[in-house]
Every structure is written in C-alpha cells, then in structure tokens.
Amino acid sequence: MIRIILHSLCLSFLCYHPNLWADNTAPTQIYGTHAAGCIKNARILPPEGEGYQAIRLSRQRNYAHPSLIYFIQTLGKQMARQQNSTLFIGDIGQEGGGAMSGHGSHQIGLDVDILFLQPANSHLLSVAEREKINPISMLTNNQTEIDTKRWRPVHDSMLQLAAENSPVERIFVNPVIKKYLCTQYPQAAWQAKIRPWWGHDGHFHVRLRCPSDSPHCVMATPLPANNGCGTELDWWFSADANKSAQQKYDKSKPKKPRVLPTECSVQ
Numbered sequence: 001m002i003r004i005i006l007h008s009l010c011l012s013f014l015c016y017h018p019n020l021w022a023d024n025t026a027p028t029q030i031y032g033t034h035a036a037g038c039i040k041n042a043r044i045l046p047p048e049g050e051g052y053q054a055i056r057l058s059r060q061r062n063y064a065h066p067s068l069i070y071f072i073q074t075l076g077k078q079m080a081r082q083q084n085s086t087l088f089i090g091d092i093g094q095e096g097g098g099a100m101s102g103h104g105s106h107q108i109g110l111d112v113d114i115l116f117l118q119p120a121n122s123h124l125l126s127v128a129e130r131e132k133i134n135p136i137s138m139l140t141n142n143q144t145e146i147d148t149k150r151w152r153p154v155h156d157s158m159l160q161l162a163a164e165n166s167p168v169e170r171i172f173v174n175p176v177i178k179k180y181l182c183t184q185y186p187q188a189a190w191q192a193k194i195r196p197w198w199g200h201d202g203h204f205h206v207r208l209r210c211p212s213d214s215p216h217c218v219m220a221t222p223l224p225a226n227n228g229c230g231t232e233l234d235w236w237f238s239a240d241a242n243k244s245a246q247q248k249y250d251k252s253k254p255k256k257p258r259v260l261p262t263e264c265s266v267q
Contacts, residue, residue: 028065030108030214031261038264039097039109045069051076052087055130061091065109067211078161083154086122088115110208116155135202139176146180162206163190172197172205175236182229192227196236198245
C-alpha cells in the first residue's frame with residue numbers, strides 16, 4: 001500500500017523535480033548566447049501557478065533563470081486577471097542548459113515556449129493529463145491563413161501582454177501569424193518585438209534579454225530598427241524563403257558544432 005502511495009506521489013510531482021529541495025541559494029549565472037551557452041544554478045518553474053500550467057513535466061525542461069520564472073508568473077497573472085485565461089507553458093531549458101533536442105536555442109534559461117492552446121474554462125489539469133498536451137496549429141490546413149475557428153481575441157491579447165513586458169527581447173511566431181498581426185495592429189509599438197520564424201504555429205517563443213546579474217550572457221543579434229511589417233515580412237512568403245527552410249532543416253547535412261564558453265564544460 002505504501003509503495004502504491006509513493007508511486008502516486010512520484011507521478012503527480014516529486015519524480016519530475018529530483019532537485020527541488022537541493023541547495024538553491026547560489027546565484028544563477030548564464031554563459032554564452034541563447035543558442036550556444038549554459039546556465040549554472042538554474043531555478044525550477046513551479047508546475048502551476050495563477051494563470052499558467054507547465055506541461056510535459058517528465059521531460060524536465062522547466063529550468064530557467066529567475067527573471068524568466070518571474071516573467072512567466074507575471075504573464076500568467078495578467079492573463080488570469082485581465083482575460084480570465086490560463087497559459088500552457090512548454091519547453092524552457094534543461095538543468096544546466098545547453099543543446100536540447102527539437103530546439104536551436106533554449107540553452108541559457110531565457111527562452112520559453114507558450115502554447116496558443118488553453119485549458120477549457122482555465123481548468124487545472126493533473127500532471128498526467130498535462131503529459132498528453134501538444135500544440136495545435138492556429139493555421140488553416142494549407143498553412144497560408146489564420147484558422148479563424150481556433151484563433152480568438154485572447155490570442156492577440158496574450159501576444160500583446162507578453163511583448164509589453166520590458167524584459168522581453170523578442171517573440172517568435174509563424175510568418176502567417178505575424179502577417180495577421182501587422183494587418184490588425186500596424187502602428188502598435190509592441191509589434192516590433194514580434195518576429196517571424198518557421199514553425200511556431202501552435203506556440204509562440206518568448207526570449208528575454210540578458211539579465212544584469214549575468215555579465216557573461218551574450219545577446220547574439222539585435223532586433224532590426226523596424227516593426228517587421230515591411231518588405232522584410234514579404235520575404236518569408238517567397239521562393240527564396242522556402243529554399244532557405246529546406247536547407248536549414250535538411251537532416252542529411254551534418255550541422256556545424258557550436259562553440260560553447262569554457263565555463264560550460266566545467267561540471
């Protein structure tokens with residue numbers, strides 16, 4: 001009987017957070033860039049809070065810099081109180097950062113994927129139920145337009161609220177979603193942080209700036225001095241963009257290894 005109870009506890013929470021009660025008072029430090037770096041003494045995002053629920057906890061990809069945890073908790077509260085809504089939080093990063101399957105970045109605890117899908121009536125799902133949650137595309141079957149049967153005003157609001165948080169450096173969405181936002185909000189200041197990238201039709205990817213307490217954190221490429229709604233957006237719908245996508249995601253070609261800071265090789 002005791003063994004059954006312990007197994008139940010494991011499924012519900014404990015086994016997904018093996019270091020939850022470890023000494024976590026050491027300062028968090030970031031080394032390198034979002035796409036080539038690591039993090040020391042990362043913090044764990046609590047599995048749920050006001051306005052958010054972390055999904056697929058068994059993957060143990062919910063480690064972050066404290067500034068990202070604060071952002072997620074802040075955005076969750078904003079969504080709950082202003083939109084009566086709840087966010088599903090996807091991948092953040094691994095305990096020590098570094099490369100993670102399925103992602104080109106998420107290496108230093110400053111990136112987070114947030115699903116467009118939301119729990120009905122903000123219902124709190126069990127950990128087991130959240131293991132089965134996956135992103136659902138917000139585009140039509142031909143991937144050329146927003147699916148108006150799925151996209152709702154709350155999705156506009158979640159992107160705006162996220163972008164208006166000052167630590168946010170940029171937010172990646174599918175080019176079709178960016179085009180829609182440019183049509184709806186052509187003069188909005190927050191629009192400049194929303195940037196197109198392949199995929200990202202079932203979730204949006206938030207990236208924070210390097211925090212002041214991590215002097216070895218490096219911002220790779222600054223945002224262009226525009227809102228991203230001009231001719232540069234047109235490129236994403238061109239034949240050249242399709243060719244670039246094929247080359248980028250061609251698995252038959254070996255990828256060039258990324259050079260990591262020396263601190264990332266020290267255990």
